Amino acid sequence: GENVExxxxxxxxQEGDSAVIKCTYSDSASNYFPWYKQELGxxxxxxxxxxxxxxxxxxxxxxxxxNKTAKHFSxxxxxxxxxxxxxxxxxxxxxxxxxxxxxxGQGTTLQVKP
Amino acid sequence: ETGVTQSPTHxxxxxxxxxxxxxxxxxxxxxxxxxxxxxxxGPQFIFxxxxxxxxxRGNFPPRFSGLQFPNYSSELNVNxxxxxxxxxxxxxxxxxxxxxxxxxxxxxxxxxxx
Numbered sequence: 001g002e003n004v005e006x007x008x009x010x011x012x013x014q015e016g017d018s019a020v021i022k023c024t025y026s027d028s029a030s031n032y033f034p035w036y037k038q039e040l041g042x043x044x045x046x047x048x049x050x051x052x053x054x055x056x057x058x059x060x061x062x063x064x065x066x067n068k069t070a071k072h073f074s075x076x077x078x079x080x081x082x083x084x085x086x087x088x089x090x091x092x093x094x095x096x097x098x099x100x101x102x103x104x105g106q107g108t109t110l111q112v113k114p
Numbered sequence: 115e116t117g118v119t120q121s122p123t124h125x126x127x128x129x130x131x132x133x134x135x136x137x138x139x140x141x142x143x144x145x146x147x148x149x150x151x152x153x154x155x156g157p158q159f160i161f162x163x164x165x166x167x168x169x170x171r172g173n174f175p176p177r178f179s180g181l182q183f184p185n186y187s188s189e190l191n192v193n194x195x196x197x198x199x200x201x202x203x204x205x206x207x208x209x210x211x212x213x214x215x216x217x218x219x220x221x222x223x224x225x226x227x228x
Binding site: 045091 | 204
């Protein structure tokens with residue numbers, strides 16, 4: 001069945017360091033991979049996404065890489081700041097379908113220490 | 115531009131009762147998806163509504179039902195509540211039902227079943 005595994009479940013870094021979160025998906029038909037940030041008491045907010053026709057995408061301090069052969073994708077945050085502290089979710093979706101069904105990972109709690 | 119709103123914010127029900135949760139989609143969006151997020155887990159897809167029709171459903175029993183109105187707002191109804199239904203219920207709106215479109219999440223409704 002469709003499944004997304006996310007690691008690590010918790011991540012603690014010092015301000016200014018980099019953080020990497022990794023996800024693996026099972027459905028080979030998946031071709032859209034968004035990352036969401038969820039702060040306490042709020043709904044998930046899209047921070048970056050990637051489609052299967054590209055291997056990497058950057059947006060300032062955030063980057064996502066995709067390895068379709070290995071069914072892996074990763075989120076990289078550089079120069080972390082305390083305001084990056086939140087729960088991060090990866091997700092996968094079949095872009096070829098007519099439904100926006102997102103399969104989410106279990107989440108990573110990122111703590112950035114000042 | 116108004117974002118996705120949900121009501122109520124919190125709700126407490128007892129086992130066996132019925133509940134209705136409401137979602138107003140973002141302006142210009144005709145698609146609403148509903149997700150259940152248990153504590154410490156990633157959101158799980160319940161179903162999606164596109165132009166007032168159900169457009170995909172996850173692994174949830176029939177006692178979870180929905181509705182979408184001509185203004186594209188939506189309701190999630192849950193009958194015969196069980197303790198395991200306690201969760202954060204999120205709705206997300208998107209431009210249309212295709213999965214490449216970004217899903218904008220509301221803040222959620224926290225449901226507690228006693």
